[in-house]
Amino acid sequence: MxxxxxxxxxxxxxxxxxxxxxxxxxxxxxxxxxxxxxxxxxxxxxxxxxxxxxxxxxxxxxxxxxxxxxxxxxxxxxxxxxxxxxxxxxxxxxxxxxxxxxxxxxxxxxxxxxxxxxxxxxxxxxxxxxxxxxxxxxxxxxxxxxxxxxxxxxxxxxxxxxxxxxxxxxxxxxxxxxxxxxxxxxxxxxxxxxxxxxxxxxxxxxxxxxxxxxxxxxxxAQLPFAAAIAFPVRASHAAFAAAIAPHGELTSDDEMHRFGPRADFKLSEFYRLAEQHGIAPQLFTHDRPTLEALFLHLTGRTLRE
Ligand SMILES: Nc1ncnc2c1ncn2[C@@H]1O[C@H](COP(=O)(O)OP(=O)(O)OP(=O)(O)O)[C@@H](O)[C@H]1O
Ligand SMILES: [Mg+2]
The missing domain is CATH 3.40.50.300 (P-loop containing nucleotide triphosphate hydrolases)
Structure with missing residues (x-):
């Protein structure tokens, strides 16, 4: 048309x-x-x-x-x-x-x-x-x-x-x-x-x-990861965030870190690092992929900025 x-x-x-x-x-x-x-x-x-x-x-x-x-x-x-x-x-x-x-x-x-x-x-x-x-x-x-x-x-x-x-x-x-x-x-x-x-x-x-x-x-489907894992921003989580950052895409706001693991980064490894940094697994929530995440992935910015 x-x-x-x-x-x-x-x-x-x-x-x-x-x-x-x-x-x-x-x-x-x-x-x-x-x-x-x-x-x-x-x-x-x-x-x-x-x-x-x-x-x-x-x-x-x-x-x-x-x-x-x-x-x-x-x-x-x-x-x-x-x-x-x-x-x-x-x-x-x-x-x-x-x-x-x-x-x-x-x-x-x-x-x-x-x-x-x-x-x-x-x-x-x-x-x-x-x-x-x-x-x-x-x-x-x-x-x-x-x-x-x-x-x-x-x-x-x-x-x-x-x-x-x-x-x-x-x-x-x-x-x-x-x-x-x-x-x-x-x-x-x-x-x-x-x-x-x-x-x-x-x-x-x-x-x-x-x-x-x-x-x-x-x-x-253009997102490199199927789901993101979110966890709260706290001073005690900073070292863990730094440890996983090289293995995917980590974005953070005032409240939450969101981590999209690369396909070759195993979830077992993610939880091993969490344990090593003393982070309880129940702090993690799994986010479904969204257009917001795609926009962030494509531009490095959010839609509302
Ligand atoms: N009449 C105009 N004269 C000069 N620059 C303009 C004019 N209209 C828009 N622009 C510029 O062109 C770009 C695109 O603007 P546009 O209004 O199309 O964006 P938009 O996606 O509709 O944004 P918004 O969500 O804020 O409505 C912007 O950088 C804006 O500053
Ligand atoms: Mg407009």
Whole structure:
């Protein structure tokens, strides 16, 4: 459906996207996972036709993607990262404006507004001003505003930032339903949990490059170890941490050490060293491999840094 070939975008001397190539198939829910400044919003703005690339090409169903092309605009819906609503107007008035922008009128527009408000449980707030809405309600309204014209491709740029777990679940359930009904979704986030739950395929992006691409299983298989072993940070554990560090990947925060042993490092040897350093085995917990661990492995940094 959507094809990107060596897409590059610069802002002055800063290269925000650096040769991105990607194919998105119809019906996919594709996750774009990366930290602040990775280039997610820049990519979304190119996909939405709001910016043009400095090099490379983007095609939608084989035709070059162009902002001036009305059929492109009718096909795509963008949920922007910063909420784009009129604060001093009601939910309904906002939706009317967005709908009319897309050429919807009369009964069709009314029906779509009713349906959209109901889908995200905002029907009873339809006549209230947006500035009286909670952050989560504004996010949900921001989302349906991009769907009134029934796009085939929905671009969601971090649509759950600042949203409580309940609203987040409402948004997820809604997106999952739309995806089952055939909507193609590209979803950007820096939460690995979101990409893991929603997306059939995930691209890990950092500094304008795709570092890894595939299903969750494909990505986790790129980790050199199947599981990490965690244990608490204590002064008395420092010597043990130093002893195992050469045998795998050791990362530490204020609370925990996490150790991913290399394939050739035997667990029996790990426990022998623990015993030698007087560390009780019940201090160890085994972490399942995660996208966070993959990102750390690929970049040496965490997704939230
Ligand atoms: N309009 C702009 N002018 C100049 N630099 C920009 C502009 N927009 C983004 N950048 C820079 O381009 C890089 C990528 O930014 P982008 O907003 O695409 O990242 P992001 O992945 O969406 O980050 P976040 O998670 O913080 O939203 C960053 O270094 C950013 O500072
Ligand atoms: Mg962004």
């Amino acid at each position: 959507l094809r990107l070939d060596s897409v590059t975008k610069r802002y002055g001397s800063l290269t925000a996207l650096n040769g991105i190539s990607l194919n998105i198939a119809r019906g996919e829910c594709f996750g774009l996972l990366g930290p602040n400044g990775a280039g997610k919003s820049t990519l979304m703005s190119l996909l939405a036709g709001l910016r043009t690339p400095d090099a490379g090409s983007l095609t939608l169903d084989g035709a070059p993607l162009s902002a001036s092309d009305l059929s492109t605009r009718a096909t795509i819906g963008l949920v922007p990262q910063s909420i784009a609503l009129y604060d001093d107007l009601s939910a309904e008035q906002n939706l009317r404006i967005f709908g009319e922008l897309y050429g919807l009128r009369g009964a069709t527009l009314r029906d779509r507004i009713d349906e959209a408000l109901a889908a995200v449980q905002l029907t009873d707030r339809r006549r209230d001003r947006v500035d009286t809405f909670s952050g989560g309600m504004q996010r949900r309204l921001n989302l349906i505003a991009a769907l009134l014209h029934r796009p085939k491709l929905l671009l969601c740029d971090e649509p759950t930032v600042g949203v409580d777990p309940q609203s987040r679940n409402a948004i997820f359930d809604f997106l999952e339903k739309l995806n089952r009904e055939g909507l193609t979704i590209i979803y950007s986030t820096h939460y690995m949990e979101e990409a893991t739950r929603l997306c059939s395929r995930i691209g890990v992006i950092d500094h304008g490059r795709i570092l890894a691409l595939g299903t969750l299983d494909d990505l986790l």
